[in-house]
Amino acid sequence: MLKLEISYRGILIIALALIAAWAIVELWPVILIVLVALILMLGLLPYVDSLVRLGLPRAASVLLLMAAILSVMGGLFGLMVPAMIDELKDVRDNLPASAREVEELLAGLGMKVELQERAGNIDWDTLISGRAAVDYGQRLLSTTLSVITVVVMTAYLLADTPRLGAFISQFIAGSRMDESERLFRSLTRVVGGYLRGQVITSLCIAVFTFALLSIIGVDNPLAFAVLAAFADVIPLVGALIATVPPVATALQESSTRALAVLIGMVGYQQFEDRFLVPRVYGTILNLPPLIVLIAVLAGAELLGVIGVLLALPLTAAGRVGLDYVIEHRHLPLMPETEDQPFAPDAPPEVEPEPRRRLRDVVSRAARRATGRNR
Numbered sequence: 001m002l003k004l005e006i007s008y009r010g011i012l013i014i015a016l017a018l019i020a021a022w023a024i025v026e027l028w029p030v031i032l033i034v035l036v037a038l039i040l041m042l043g044l045l046p047y048v049d050s051l052v053r054l055g056l057p058r059a060a061s062v063l064l065l066m067a068a069i070l071s072v073m074g075g076l077f078g079l080m081v082p083a084m085i086d087e088l089k090d091v092r093d094n095l096p097a098s099a100r101e102v103e104e105l106l107a108g109l110g111m112k113v114e115l116q117e118r119a120g121n122i123d124w125d126t127l128i129s130g131r132a133a134v135d136y137g138q139r140l141l142s143t144t145l146s147v148i149t150v151v152v153m154t155a156y157l158l159a160d161t162p163r164l165g166a167f168i169s170q171f172i173a174g175s176r177m178d179e180s181e182r183l184f185r186s187l188t189r190v191v192g193g194y195l196r197g198q199v200i201t202s203l204c205i206a207v208f209t210f211a212l213l214s215i216i217g218v219d220n221p222l223a224f225a226v227l228a229a230f231a232d233v234i235p236l237v238g239a240l241i242a243t244v245p246p247v248a249t250a251l252q253e254s255s256t257r258a259l260a261v262l263i264g265m266v267g268y269q270q271f272e273d274r275f276l277v278p279r280v281y282g283t284i285l286n287l288p289p290l291i292v293l294i295a296v297l298a299g300a301e302l303l304g305v306i307g308v309l310l311a312l313p314l315t316a317a318g319r320v321g322l323d324y325v326i327e328h329r330h331l332p333l334m335p336e337t338e339d340q341p342f343a344p345d346a347p348p349e350v351e352p353e354p355r356r357r358l359r360d361v362v363s364r365a366a367r368r369a370t371g372r373n374r
Helices: 008-026 028-053 058-093 095-108 116-120 131-159 161-169 174-216 221-231 237-251 255-281 289-303 305-327 353-373
Strands: none
Touching: 008 028, 028 058, 028 131, 028 161, 028 174, 028 305, 058 131, 058 221, 058 237, 131 161, 174 221, 174 237, 174 255, 174 305, 221 237, 237 255, 289 305
16 A cells, blocks of 8 residues: 655645646747847857946947847848749759759669659649748748847846846855856856857858859859858758758759769768867867767757757756756755655654663763863
């Protein structure tokens, strides 16, 4: 038989936990936006503090930094999106001929695949019209609103960081204040280092893609370079996104150019994964490759593309927290108490008989010694 007894306070805690779980599920989109804004705030905070030290007001520093970032991002999208739309139309129109090129290339390698007929049977009007067009429009609108919300929230967090820190410090004991500040600096260093490293790797793949496509003679090399830079942010899947569009465009000219682009992009991805990334990030993330792979797969399964983007910074932040716990493992995380809310009231503990006898003997000896001294 299993006998389960729970105190009234335990029942109340369970009810509150269930209500909190329900609120998290219902408010998950909002929590996700706040989480992204916090990550961006941790990454951009050192730059805002640098501008403040130069003499600019904090609000002006935040506005200047956000305006610079949005201007750069808007200019890059302005270069990329129109060119990608034109290239997509060309790929759609020339898809049967490109499929025939692939068939001939595979036939030379001893493989027989019927691609031209399948390419000609694709109904593009069905794919990009009707209900699909409405779904794409809704997703685009939702994504745009989420991006605007994240930008505004990040700006508010950067501007109100001192007041936010003062508010949180009220709930931290004075003896733990130095440790809390050191933990916050570690989080800022890790997240900021990840963002800076990502900018470096994105810039490198953009330069390589532009040079490769310019040498081979593929149209719109700058647009494909910008696409590769943005795709490099996405672990694992980003390599495919950066490779397929320029290969498809080069295939319209000849299968030889497409093969050259494919070899060049795959070779660079190997260089980036094995040489560039370990040296750019160094020991900032301090994550084994297996943990990175598991984190990315888990993020993709739970949250899709957003989960993939958040996997590495969140895992790195979790590693900082784990290091802090290991460093202070000799300290109790919570004060030890005999009060257990999920257990029924227990009778008072009775002191063991041998321990009580030893305590009485020591007490009598101390009293006799005190009497002799007097």
